[in-house]
């Protein structure tokens with residue numbers, strides 16, 4: 001449920017300029033960041049994996065944006081390489097520094113997961129903080145023998161299922177992100 005004081009809604013084109021600033025500010029002091037996340041968001045918006053309904057903002061009544069989340073389509077190649085499962089990548093998640101630790105990130109993840117589940121998606125991957133994402137059901141991908149295409153610590157390569165049994169279907173697969181994530 002949305003917290004008092006702000007609402008969560010789908011991103012609109014009129015938000016794009018504000019989002020560039022918000023995302024840059026959210027990641028400014030994050031040591032692992034390349035400080036290019038706002039450019040990644042722009043590239044995803046121009047790509048095939050972009051799903052407008054799964055791009056959300058937290059907004060104050062006056063129009064100030066406090067947070068943003070983006071889930072976009074990727075896939076998981078199953079062992080043997082013949083079949084692939086559709087999945088989502090959560091990237092990035094941003095909350096303005098002055099508004100962090102007030103539940104906004106949690107509200108954005110929960111709403112995005114609910115929308116994604118209702119749209120029929122079963123799995124979401126994230127390259128993210130090992131202490132943050134497990135509260136939303138994320139587990140180490142390696143626990144399901146899933147490989148990630150990033151040279152990142154094992155505890156940061158995470159996956160959550162939105163439907164019971166989905167992780168069993170994905171076991172042993174390879175997570176494939178589209179090229180926009182590597183430009």
Ligand SMILES: CC(C)(COP(=O)(O)OP(=O)(O)OC[C@H]1O[C@@H](n2cnc3c(N)ncnc32)[C@H](O)[C@@H]1OP(=O)(O)O)[C@@H](O)C(=O)NCCC(=O)NCCS
Pocket residue numbers: 026027030092093094095096099100101102103104105106107127128129131132
């Ligand atoms: C990570 C982020 C999205 C969390 O949003 P938020 O609105 O501050 O988070 P919430 O208020 O919902 O949750 C707060 C909890 O998250 C924890 N948390 C916040 N940032 C964290 C981080 N970088 N690593 C681990 N835990 C973190 C807080 O310690 C707090 O824990 P508690 O509930 O046990 O007290 C936000 O801090 C942010 O934008 N950070 C900079 C950008 C970033 O790192 N994005 C994530 C990329 S994967």
